[in-house]
Every structure is written in C-alpha cells, then in structure tokens.
Amino acid sequence: MHEPLRLRAAGLPLDCVPMAETGIGTFFITGASSGFGAATARQVVAAGGRVVAAARRIERLSALAAELGTKRLLPVALDVRDRAAVEAAVAALPKGFDVVDTVVNSAGLALGLQNAPQAHLDDWDRMIDTNCRGLVTVTRALLPGMVERGRGHVINLGSVAGTYPYPGGNVYGATKAFVHQFSLNLRSELHGTGVRVTCIEPGMCGGTEFSQVRFGGDVKKAGEVYAGMQPLTAEDIAGAILWAASQPKHVNVNVIELMPVSQSLAGFQVARNGGAGDR
Ligand code: NDP
Numbered sequence: 001m002h003e004p005l006r007l008r009a010a011g012l013p014l015d016c017v018p019m020a021e022t023g024i025g026t027f028f029i030t031g032a033s034s035g036f037g038a039a040t041a042r043q044v045v046a047a048g049g050r051v052v053a054a055a056r057r058i059e060r061l062s063a064l065a066a067e068l069g070t071k072r073l074l075p076v077a078l079d080v081r082d083r084a085a086v087e088a089a090v091a092a093l094p095k096g097f098d099v100v101d102t103v104v105n106s107a108g109l110a111l112g113l114q115n116a117p118q119a120h121l122d123d124w125d126r127m128i129d130t131n132c133r134g135l136v137t138v139t140r141a142l143l144p145g146m147v148e149r150g151r152g153h154v155i156n157l158g159s160v161a162g163t164y165p166y167p168g169g170n171v172y173g174a175t176k177a178f179v180h181q182f183s184l185n186l187r188s189e190l191h192g193t194g195v196r197v198t199c200i201e202p203g204m205c206g207g208t209e210f211s212q213v214r215f216g217g218d219v220k221k222a223g224e225v226y227a228g229m230q231p232l233t234a235e236d237i238a239g240a241i242l243w244a245a246s247q248p249k250h251v252n253v254n255v256i257e258l259m260p261v262s263q264s265l266a267g268f269q270v271a272r273n274g275g276a277g278d279r
C-alpha cells in the first residue's frame with residue numbers, strides 16, 4: 001500500500017510521518033536566517049521535508065516560517081555558542097520536528113581580512129567559538145538520536161579556505177580545516193551506525209551576508225569582492241546539500257569542494273628579498 005494511505009489506514013496523523021515516508025525527512029539547519037541556511041530550508045521544504053530553522057535573528061526565521069508554512073518550518077532562536085541553549089533547544093523539539101534526520105551546520109562567519117599581526121584577537125575568538133565550538137555542540141546534541149535510530153546525516157559547511165591558504169585567511173581558514181577534519185573523524189567514529197557525514201567546501205559565493213559580516217557591515221567593500229566575476233549562489237550550495245542528502249542510503253558523499261569557474265588557485269609565492277628572515 002502507498003505509505004500515506006497505509007498511515008491513514010493505521011490511524012496515524014501524517015504530521016508524525018518519519019523520514020522513510022516523507023522522502024527527505026526533517027532537517028535541523030543552523031544559520032537558517034540567511035544565505036546557505038535559508039536557501040537550504042527553502043529547497044528542503046520544496047522537496048517535501050521539514051525544517052527546524054535555527055539562528056539568532058528570530059524575526060528572519062519567523063518570516064521564513066510565514067513563507068514556507070509553520071507545519072513545515074519551526075523557527076528556533078539560538079546562538080550556537082551557547083551550549084546550554086543548544087541542548088535545551090534540541091531537548092524541547094516538538095512532535096513532528098523531534099526526529100531529526102539531517103543536521104546542516106551552516107552557522108558560521110569570517111571576521112576581517114587583516115594579516116595575522118594586525119588581526120583582532122576578539123574576531124579570532126568569535127570565529128573559533130562559532131565555526132568550531134558551535135558546530136560541534138550542535139552536532140553532539142543531535143548525534144545520539146541519530147545513532148539510536150540507525151540513520152541520520154551530518155552535513156557541515158567547510159570552505160576551500162580550509163584547504164588553500166590566502167593572505168587574511170588565518171583563523172577563518174583554520175576553523176574550516178577543523179570542520180573538514182572533524183567531519184572525517186566523525187565518519188570514522190560513526191562507522192557501522194548508518195549515520196552519514198558530509199563536508200561541503202565552497203569557494204566564493206555571492207548574494208549572502210558572508211562578506212558584509214566579514215567587513216563589519218561595509219556593503220560597498222563586500223560588493224567589491226564579487227566585482228566583475230560570477231560567484232556561486234546560495235542556491236548552488238543548497239543544491240549540493242540536497243544532492244548529498246538524497247543519495248541512496250548506502251552512499252556517503254564525504255566531501256564536496258566547489259568553486260565558481262571565475263575562481264582558481266594561484267600557487268606559491270616567493271619573497272625575493274635575499275633570504276629567510278632578511279628584510
Ligand atoms: P551568511 O552570513 O549569509 O549566513 C550566516 C548564518 O550564520 C546566518 O544565518 C547567521 O544568523 C548564522 N550565525 C552566525 N553566527 C551565529 C551564531 N552564533 N549562532 C547561530 N547562528 C549564527 O553566510 P553564508 O550563508 O554565506 O555562509 C554560511 C556558511 O558557509 C558559513 O559557515 C560560512 O563560513 C560558509 N561558507 C561561506 C562561503 C561564502 O562565500 N559565502 C564560502 C564557503 C563557506 P544570525 O546572524 O541570525 O544568527
């Protein structure tokens with residue numbers, strides 16, 4: 001019998017349909033108030049899934065819920081750096097949103113583009129707290145349920161900055177290298193549990209708030225980053241996330257690295273000033 005019909009015949013509300021019946025299942029998306037997170041929420045709902053949408057700006061999330069429907073999207077005000085708040089939010093998920101099939105850890109940020117000697121330690125602390133500590137806190141809170149159910153998917157937002165160095169990338173790139181290695185270690189440790197892990201590692205992506213945040217709200221400077229080139233879009237990244245999430249259950253997509261055609265690598269640099277340490 002067709003699944004929804006079988007559920008109806010069994011007297012079960014379609015509201016509590018688990019992943020197998022809803023196809024793409026329930027996603028817990030951090031950073032859902034903007035950029036990749038918001039685009040992913042839209043694509044998940046369009047594919048028939050449900051979303052727990054988490055971020056600090058609740059008014060943005062409420063607007064998204066109004067757009068996509070409160071039966072499909074639950075807005076949750078959350079600062080991923082607050083461990084107690086993360087644990088409480090996961091424990092308080094209401095029926096219909098409490099069986100999380102996929103977590104998308106998109107909350108993250110870059111602050112500043114100064115070289116290390118000029119960079120601000122407060123910015124470094126905030127990137128580490130959000131991109132590393134926040135990501136592992138959310139993941140740790142959702143993993144036991146996934147392991148218990150024998151299915152689930154952790155999808156982390158890394159970056160090409162975690163693999164390829166560039167001036168000003170210092171701690172931002174290092175946090176994304178952390179995300180890459182954390183993802184691979186998770187894969188290894190979740191061996192045999194049925195829980196999948198994917199790290200999505202994009203290059204330059206426009207149309208999000210990423211560069212505005214990096215440059216302290218300077219919209220002009222943020223716009224110049226993408227001048228004269230065609231960056232990736234948030235929809236491109238959401239498409240990669242949905243693709244990884246909708247593979248057959250025996251397939252694990254470990255890492256997806258994607259860049260705009262306009263961006264590539266430039267190789268090593270040499271300081272021709274006489275020798276190591278010479279000025
Ligand atoms: P945006 O700035 O558009 O979105 C970032 C999201 O993170 C916002 O929803 C913001 O919500 C949320 N966020 C930030 N801090 C916190 C926090 N402490 N607690 C909860 N949520 C938080 O950026 P993108 O969508 O472009 O980036 C998403 C991810 O992808 C980031 O991890 C970024 O590093 C990574 N990335 C981005 C690339 C790009 O070029 N855009 C390329 C490669 C990777 P709120 O402020 O409401 O809390």
Ligand code: 8X3
Pocket residue numbers: 158159160161202203204205
């Ligand atoms: C963001 C991509 O190239 O601006 O992670 O660092 S890049």
